[in-house]
Amino acid sequence: MKFLRATILILLICSCVPKQDQLEIYDFQGIERFLFLSDSKTYVINFWATWCAPCIKELPYFEQLQQEFKDQVEVILISLDFPSQFETKLKPFLEEKQLKSKVIVLDDVDMNSWIPKIDKKWDGAIPVTLIYNEYKRQFYPQSFTYEQLLTEVKKFIN
Amino acid sequence: MKKINVFLLITFFATALLSAQNGYDVGASATDFKLENIDGTFVSLSDFKDAKGFIVVFTCNTCPYAVAYETRIEALNKKYASKGYPVIAIMPNNIEIKPGDSLSAMRQRAKERGFTFPYLIDHEQSIFPQYGATKTPHVYVLEKTNDLNIVRYIGAIDDNYKDAEQVNTKYVEEAINALLAQKQVSISKTRAIGCSIKI
Numbered sequence: 001m002k003f004l005r006a007t008i009l010i011l012l013i014c015s016c017v018p019k020q021d022q023l024e025i026y027d028f029q030g031i032e033r034f035l036f037l038s039d040s041k042t043y044v045i046n047f048w049a050t051w052c053a054p055c056i057k058e059l060p061y062f063e064q065l066q067q068e069f070k071d072q073v074e075v076i077l078i079s080l081d082f083p084s085q086f087e088t089k090l091k092p093f094l095e096e097k098q099l100k101s102k103v104i105v106l107d108d109v110d111m112n113s114w115i116p117k118i119d120k121k122w123d124g125a126i127p128v129t130l131i132y133n134e135y136k137r138q139f140y141p142q143s144f145t146y147e148q149l150l151t152e153v154k155k156f157i158n
Numbered sequence: 159m160k161k162i163n164v165f166l167l168i169t170f171f172a173t174a175l176l177s178a179q180n181g182y183d184v185g186a187s188a189t190d191f192k193l194e195n196i197d198g199t200f201v202s203l204s205d206f207k208d209a210k211g212f213i214v215v216f217t218c219n220t221c222p223y224a225v226a227y228e229t230r231i232e233a234l235n236k237k238y239a240s241k242g243y244p245v246i247a248i249m250p251n252n253i254e255i256k257p258g259d260s261l262s263a264m265r266q267r268a269k270e271r272g273f274t275f276p277y278l279i280d281h282e283q284s285i286f287p288q289y290g291a292t293k294t295p296h297v298y299v300l301e302k303t304n305d306l307n308i309v310r311y312i313g314a315i316d317d318n319y320k321d322a323e324q325v326n327t328k329y330v331e332e333a334i335n336a337l338l339a340q341k342q343v344s345i346s347k348t349r350a351i352g353c354s355i356k357i
Contacts, residue, residue, distance in 0.1 A: 051221075053356075109318045110326075112313070112348040124314075125292045
């Protein structure tokens, strides 16, 4: 009986721990809806990868933004990691960092078809960030400091 | 008249500024350079007297996309150097940020992978901004006309970085085949994900 109780307790605890073991993987068609959500929130969409050093450097700023503006902002981190590195790089990275922001994966090789649909100015270098809400959208082909990110996001939420 | 002159001047500077920021578009005349090769010599486009054009690839050791395309870049050189379009690879990164892209690391990589093309380093980081390269790999196909090297294609090597076997369109090959046949390049600009050039 004691054993059963312990087992149930352990199961309960385990089910509360956020799961990072399943990646949400989409092709561009699957990703597209995240780029055009229309509710009261401001969406901050960041394209990144574990192999991209400037991306990793700015990830904490996106996390901080998500924490500070929980009610108004939703950060979505779109990983462009290679499928061959999902298990070896991406999953261990997510496991270690326990990111609070939503992470999804874009796996679609026909880049020339989908890159311009995200922004005409984007030539494919990362990191890039898209900020939008129901009223406006702006594409940022650049890295951010937290201050810069904050300044831009405030233009959307105020 | 004065007004027009001022207007022209402003337009001229604005255009100059714009092109300085954005680099070359298709049809632009590309600059020559004199950059150090992994063997210690200095290489310029003008050294290739018999070339009909060039496959200029901004690439490096450390970017996974560049690595994914290494074999295909070498294959391009094997296939097209003899037809007058040699590959000229240029490593544009700041090696203080990416020590894995130093000249000795480049030499090592070229040896391991058996590169037969010049693998040059943009020490001053002054050439890639003129071309407008922003990432690795980033390809410029140039056609030699009289004394100029005209940009005929900008972008990716093909449309599947993951698997060379699954490629539908070999953009660079199609561009060069068109040029060799004296035809218009049908797809002259493409985009692909790459690693931003480290400055």
